[in-house]
Amino acid sequence: MEKKAKKINFEDALEELEAIASKLESGELTLEQSLQYYERGVELAKFCRQKLEEAERKIEVLQKQPDGTVGKRSVKVKEDTGEIEDDEDIQGSLL
Amino acid sequence: MSEEIENNETVYSVSDITGILKQLIESTPQLNGVWVKGEISNLTYHSSGHIYFSLKDEGAVIQAVFFKHANKHLDFKLEEGMSVVVFGGVTVFEKRGSYQFIVYKIRKEGLGELLQKIEKLKEKLYKEGLFAPERKKPLPVLPKRIGVVTSPTGAAIRDIIKVAMRRFPNIEIILAPAKVQGEGAVASIVTGIQELNNPRWDVDVIIAGRGGGSFEDLMAFNEEAVVRAFASSRVPIISAVGHQIDHPLSDLAADVAAPTPSAAAEIAVPVKADLMAAINNYAMRVSRRLSLICESFANRIALITQRRVFQNPMSLVENFELTLSDTENRLQSLMQKRITEIKERVSRIKDLELMIKNRLQNYWHIYMMQASKLEHLSPVSVLKRGYSITLKDSQVVSSIQKIQTGDSVRVVVYDGSIQCDVQSVSEEVSFGKKG
Numbered sequence: 001m002e003k004k005a006k007k008i009n010f011e012d013a014l015e016e017l018e019a020i021a022s023k024l025e026s027g028e029l030t031l032e033q034s035l036q037y038y039e040r041g042v043e044l045a046k047f048c049r050q051k052l053e054e055a056e057r058k059i060e061v062l063q064k065q066p067d068g069t070v071g072k073r074s075v076k077v078k079e080d081t082g083e084i085e086d087d088e089d090i091q092g093s094l095l
Numbered sequence: 096m097s098e099e100i101e102n103n104e105t106v107y108s109v110s111d112i113t114g115i116l117k118q119l120i121e122s123t124p125q126l127n128g129v130w131v132k133g134e135i136s137n138l139t140y141h142s143s144g145h146i147y148f149s150l151k152d153e154g155a156v157i158q159a160v161f162f163k164h165a166n167k168h169l170d171f172k173l174e175e176g177m178s179v180v181v182f183g184g185v186t187v188f189e190k191r192g193s194y195q196f197i198v199y200k201i202r203k204e205g206l207g208e209l210l211q212k213i214e215k216l217k218e219k220l221y222k223e224g225l226f227a228p229e230r231k232k233p234l235p236v237l238p239k240r241i242g243v244v245t246s247p248t249g250a251a252i253r254d255i256i257k258v259a260m261r262r263f264p265n266i267e268i269i270l271a272p273a274k275v276q277g278e279g280a281v282a283s284i285v286t287g288i289q290e291l292n293n294p295r296w297d298v299d300v301i302i303a304g305r306g307g308g309s310f311e312d313l314m315a316f317n318e319e320a321v322v323r324a325f326a327s328s329r330v331p332i333i334s335a336v337g338h339q340i341d342h343p344l345s346d347l348a349a350d351v352a353a354p355t356p357s358a359a360a361e362i363a364v365p366v367k368a369d370l371m372a373a374i375n376n377y378a379m380r381v382s383r384r385l386s387l388i389c390e391s392f393a394n395r396i397a398l399i400t401q402r403r404v405f406q407n408p409m410s411l412v413e414n415f416e417l418t419l420s421d422t423e424n425r426l427q428s429l430m431q432k433r434i435t436e437i438k439e440r441v442s443r444i445k446d447l448e449l450m451i452k453n454r455l456q457n458y459w460h461i462y463m464m465q466a467s468k469l470e471h472l473s474p475v476s477v478l479k480r481g482y483s484i485t486l487k488d489s490q491v492v493s494s495i496q497k498i499q500t501g502d503s504v505r506v507v508v509y510d511g512s513i514q515c516d517v518q519s520v521s522e523e524v525s526f527g528k529k530g
Contacts, residue, residue: 010237014374021377024384034388041381048374052367055239057265059256061247061272062290070290072269082257084270090247093274093283094290 010051017044059084063091070094110189117187120194127184131196132204133157135177146173150181150196157185158195165199170309178204202310209310213317217344220319225326226347232331234351234363237370238299240267241363242330244287247272250306251335251356258360263367269296275305280315285324292329301328302359303345304335316343325349335359478509495520 008016020041024034060072061084075086084090120126133150140146144163149156159181161169173179182200187193220226241259245251252270259266271287274280284303291298303325304316315321316336325332325348334349335356346352353359404411470476474484484507485492492498498520506513 009235011235014236014370014377017374017377017381021380021384024381024388029388031388031392034385038381038385041378045374045378045381049371051237052370052374053265055263055265055267057260058267060267060269062269062287062296063272070293072296077256077260079260080257082253082255082260084247084252084256090272092247092272093279094271094286095274095279095283 008047010048013044013047013051017041017048020044061086061090062094064094113187113189113192117189120185120187123185128182129184130180130182131157132178132180135173135175135179138173138175146198148173150179158193159183159198160195161198161201166201168307168309169201170312171203173201180204200310209314213344216317216319216322217347220322220326220344220348225322230326232350234331234333235299237365238266238363240269240296240298241360242291242296242298242301243268243270244273244284244291244301244303245270245305245335245356246275249275251275251304251337254306254355254357255302255335255360258357259364262361262364265367266364269298273303276308276312276315281318281320284315284321288324288328288332298330300363301330301332302335302353302356302363303332303349304353304356304359305337306356307337310341313338313343316345321345322348333359333363475509478507483508495522 020037023029024037024041029037058074059077060074062070062072065071073086073088075084075090077084131150133152136149136151136156138146138148144166146161146166148159148161150159151157161173161181180202181196181198182202183196183198185194186197188195224230241255243252243255245255247270256268259268269291271291273287274283288301288303290296291301305313313336316334322344325334325345328350331350333351333353334343334345335353335358336343336345337355342352351359351362353362399405478484486505486507487497487502490497492504498504498517500517500519502517504515504517506515
């Protein structure tokens, strides 16, 4: 089950979690099945929460390097306005 | 004919008639949402911000109003005698009994050719299937990293960052800076989209666009190369060009079209708190349900354990013990009874012995008595008492008839015999002295 959870994406996991909630609420399961679904549900909820925390909150700008390749640079932003504030100039284009 | 009409007595008010007229005009498609070509005259920039003018050609004139909210995006100054194309619709101004054209957008004349060119391109790409619904890719529910193609200094990137971070605080945004208008814009946008499609940037969705501007400002997003770049993006792409009326062709080629960059960010980025709430809700439902199920089983178990057997498990053994001791008792009393019986029988056997002894004694006694009787009956014992037997010729003489005088007889007594001769025979029986 652990392996399976790693393969599925957030969307599928969330969908399955909802299905499990509905299934458990249908009350048609044996105790053993309920326990299995519960375990899977807890696992999926954990997986989904992890997924939500996976991104690292960063704003990056692609910039053309002197050697002609494209690199990225982290920049600071003003949270209230969304304005990029960086000491260095930012290229206006990758051309 | 005229009689008939005059005979119709229904009387309308001026407002009624004007209302009918207004409804008629405003619901006529040819009079609304149309482009009209003309020349500006009687131009007035009012202090309220509204712009009033007349639109005329050789044959007619129509009053036109360009309201403040609509003209704020106007990026050139209107001039008397200017040839323009206006977009809008005809409406009736009841109070003055006049009709006028409400303007939403104005272009300098000459843009018509550009429009035609766009229309042709649109048709061509449409025929190619570039805008086909089946080409549209679904957007990811939870993008980790958003790619943006726009100017690093424009309003678009600020709006996208602001909205995205508000919705999902730990979102990752990677900007491919691009010129969005003027010379080099097309190549710049195309490069940006292509670069963000490079797997090394690990982008889940791309927003490409710019804030609102004049028709010419947005032209880059109508260029074939840009439209094709949108259509061929491997990563799901959102067209985010601020526009009022005309959709740029990029909107048709993108997987999703957003009316503004902010809207694009809202479409691309989920509200983290909502997702978290949904997950928690499902998780809570799952846990609550399970605890309910467990509770019901626990209740059943409690009911079972309340039964006497579980309350007092010794009762199980006690029962057996009772049965056992009962059996034991029965067995013991049975044995006792049996023993008594046997004893009785044994004692009865002793009695028999005694009885047999008694019997034997009896028989012995009887025997002895008979024996002594027998003794008495023997002739010897009779002879002993003084009797004797007379024999003649070994015959017992029991009568005088067989005897004559002179016969010789033998008299047998107890301890011997006497030989005698008969002297006389008499019939007289006497044991005393006679004569």
